[in-house]
Amino acid sequence: MSVHNTEIAEMFSRLAELLEIQGANPFRIRAYRKAAQTIEGLPHSVTSMLAEGSDLSALPGIGEDLATKIQEIVETGHLSLLDQVSSRLPGQLAELAKIPTLGPKRVKMLYDTLGIQDLKGLTQAARSGKIRKLHGFGPKTEEKILAETDKRSVTEQRITIRTAEEFAEPILDYLKSAKGVKDAMIAGSYRRRKDTIGDLDILVTCTQAKTIMDHFVAYEDVETVVSKGRTRATVMLRSGLQVDLRVVPEESYGAALQYFTGSKAHNIAVRSLAIKIGLKINEYGVFRGETRLAGRTEKEVYSHVGLPYIEPELRENWGEVEAGLHQTLPRLLTLNDLRGDLHVHSKASDGRFSIKDMALAAQERGYDYLAICDHSQRVTIAHGLDAKRLASQIEEIDRLNHTFKGFTILKGTEVDILEDGSLDLCEDLLQRLDLTVCAIHDKFNLPRAKQTERIIRAMDHPAFSILAHPTGRMINEREPYELDMEKIMDAAVERGCCLEVNAQPVRLDLNDRHCKMAKDMGVKVVISTDAHRTTDLDFLRFGVGQARRGWLEPEDVLNTRPLKELRKLLRRTSS
DNA sequence: GCCGTTTTCGGCCCGACTGTTTTCAGTCG
Numbered sequence: 001m002s003v004h005n006t007e008i009a010e011m012f013s014r015l016a017e018l019l020e021i022q023g024a025n026p027f028r029i030r031a032y033r034k035a036a037q038t039i040e041g042l043p044h045s046v047t048s049m050l051a052e053g054s055d056l057s058a059l060p061g062i063g064e065d066l067a068t069k070i071q072e073i074v075e076t077g078h079l080s081l082l083d084q085v086s087s088r089l090p091g092q093l094a095e096l097a098k099i100p101t102l103g104p105k106r107v108k109m110l111y112d113t114l115g116i117q118d119l120k121g122l123t124q125a126a127r128s129g130k131i132r133k134l135h136g137f138g139p140k141t142e143e144k145i146l147a148e149t150d151k152r153s154v155t156e157q158r159i160t161i162r163t164a165e166e167f168a169e170p171i172l173d174y175l176k177s178a179k180g181v182k183d184a185m186i187a188g189s190y191r192r193r194k195d196t197i198g199d200l201d202i203l204v205t206c207t208q209a210k211t212i213m214d215h216f217v218a219y220e221d222v223e224t225v226v227s228k229g230r231t232r233a234t235v236m237l238r239s240g241l242q243v244d245l246r247v248v249p250e251e252s253y254g255a256a257l258q259y260f261t262g263s264k265a266h267n268i269a270v271r272s273l274a275i276k277i278g279l280k281i282n283e284y285g286v287f288r289g290e291t292r293l294a295g296r297t298e299k300e301v302y303s304h305v306g307l308p309y310i311e312p313e314l315r316e317n318w319g320e321v322e323a324g325l326h327q328t329l330p331r332l333l334t335l336n337d338l339r340g341d342l343h344v345h346s347k348a349s350d351g352r353f354s355i356k357d358m359a360l361a362a363q364e365r366g367y368d369y370l371a372i373c374d375h376s377q378r379v380t381i382a383h384g385l386d387a388k389r390l391a392s393q394i395e396e397i398d399r400l401n402h403t404f405k406g407f408t409i410l411k412g413t414e415v416d417i418l419e420d421g422s423l424d425l426c427e428d429l430l431q432r433l434d435l436t437v438c439a440i441h442d443k444f445n446l447p448r449a450k451q452t453e454r455i456i457r458a459m460d461h462p463a464f465s466i467l468a469h470p471t472g473r474m475i476n477e478r479e480p481y482e483l484d485m486e487k488i489m490d491a492a493v494e495r496g497c498c499l500e501v502n503a504q505p506v507r508l509d510l511n512d513r514h515c516k517m518a519k520d521m522g523v524k525v526v527i528s529t530d531a532h533r534t535t536d537l538d539f540l541r542f543g544v545g546q547a548r549r550g551w552l553e554p555e556d557v558l559n560t561r562p563l564k565e566l567r568k569l570l571r572r573t574s575s
Numbered sequence: 576g577c578c579g580t581t582t583t584c585g586g587c588c589c590g591a592c593t594g595t596t597t598t599c600a601g602t603c604g
Contacts, residue, residue: 025576026587027576027577027587028576028577030576030577030587031576031577032576034576034577035576035577060577061576061577061578062576062577063576063577063578064576064577065576065577066577100602101593101594101601101603102601102602103603104601104602105600105602106601136594136595136596136600136601137594137595138594138595140593140595141593141595188604199604201604227591227592227593228592229591229592229593231591232591232592234592234603244603244604259589259604260604262604264588264604267588267589268587268588270588271588271589272587272588274588275588280588280589281588281589282588282589282590283589283590284590
């Protein structure tokens with residue numbers, strides 16, 4: 001039985017949620033959460049680690065008991081403790097606890113006194129005014145519950161980082177325009193450049209906290225003010241996005257920024273480090289007893305616990321604290337390191353612009369090269385190119401290249417990987433191209449082993465250069481297809497193939513974890529936009545965000561290389 | 576349930592805000 005790491009992590013998280021409602025020891029609950037996190041962040045599958053005889057209890061946060069439980073899951077697909085607990089508590093209680101204002105304690109109370117076990121029961125009880133009579137509840141809590149249950153059925157999705165940008169940047173400008181504001185920055189997962197964002201956390205230093213609070217809640221997009229105190233306020237925008245504002249004194253700006261950037265797991269790791277050397281870190285600074293030692297800058301905060309500055313994208317507790325202590329943090333890739341885009345479309349298939357227009361737009365952005373990769377014939381809906389049309393596109397690009405100086409249009413294709421692993425265009429034509437970007441666009445539901453084999457078989461093709469959007473996921477739209485990513489990456493290394501980080505904000509595929517996995521396994525990646533119009537070329541920054549979150553350095557990314565070197569690397573290292 | 580440069584037992588990150596209290600519990604980030 002091959003159990004995925006995420007499945008094990010989910011079982012532990014779920015168990016933690018139920019135990020919390022049950023009122024179990026909070027530190028035991030935390031232990032399950034921490035274990036879930038550790039497992040999710042592993043570069044290799046636990047199943048394969050066990051097969052190799054690894055000692056799981058050597059992993060951070062996993063002791064003998066949890067190692068045994070993991071083994072149970074891998075062997076049986078079940079966790080008996082979870083089965084036991086969920087037979088005592090209705091499973092939906094965990095969902096109820098996610099409703100704002102409700103937490104484990106209140107859910108337990110509602111269940112014990114009113115027998116509420118799902119959203120429907122909750123709504124009914126709130127409507128009939130039963131909830132306000134319970135000890136610890138009141139009319140306001142009841143109203144909030146009703147307001148939440150009303151809209152619950154409508155939305156419950158995280159937004160993409162791109163959508164978040166569209167809301168975030170105008171609010172930030174608005175806040176910066178207020179009188180007395182010195183610094184303003186968006187912290188949280190937005191600053192860590194996560195692929196999706198749940199809410200925005202904004203941090204401001206200013207001379208008059210009250211003024212900025214009033215200014216904030218008066219923002220034109222604010223629909224409701226959820227809370228507003230002296231230093232903290234929360235609002236909901238009309239779009240449903242929650243925005244939190246915190247005002248901090250200037251001398252605490254660094255500490256607050258560090259604190260509110262998170263992640264929570266990273267902060268716990270840093271704080272634990274502080275405790276070990278007799279310090280305390282909170283959002284106001286680093287303290288020894290009552291004495292405040294630092295806090296103006298993040299760098300200061302980190303250096304007091306013996307760490308170098310850690311880039312926000314790394315702050316996930318995926319090993320960055322340990323790497324910092326050993327001075328082995330990566331020198332992260334930046335947008336400026338990239339010299340070109342290796343996957344864009346023209347109007348020959350489903351793009352909107354001519355090859356020349358796309359090339360000019362790329363040149364404007366300072367690139368050295370751009371690869372035109374239109375769809376192949378199978379994708380009829382996108383006017384995929386057959387052999388004849390691709391041959392004439394090759395000639396067109398050769399002609400166009402004479403008109404550019406210091407810039408090269410590369411000849412490519414986004415060729416379909418067919419169900420049997422063959423490519424959708426004949427080999428002699430593919431060999432005339434500078435590169436091939438190979439992709440799956442159908443048969444998403446093949447069993448895991450079949451889908452994996454399909455891709456590896458395609459990689460056997462001598463003309464295969466890059467695997468496009470390797471998992472096929474579309475954020476909030478389509479789940480990734482079933483794949484054994486470890487096998488795919490092994491196969492890519494063996495054959496000298498690359499994997500793409502598709503920078504379309506709804507794809508971001510490879511994602512951050514897969515980037516880290518590629519780094520650990522020695523797989524080279526390219527970051528490409530899959531642009532269908534000239535402005536899409538700017539999506540590159542989202543791909544860079546995922547790459548940075550996955551610890552990638554310039555050396556790990558092919559399109560940081562000058563053209564000559566790139567051409568050499570695209571040629572397969574083994575044949 | 577984990578873990579050890581105080582510890583194999585007794586700790587485990589910490590403060591703001593709200594709504595409910597009449598000094599605080601629960602939630603949240």
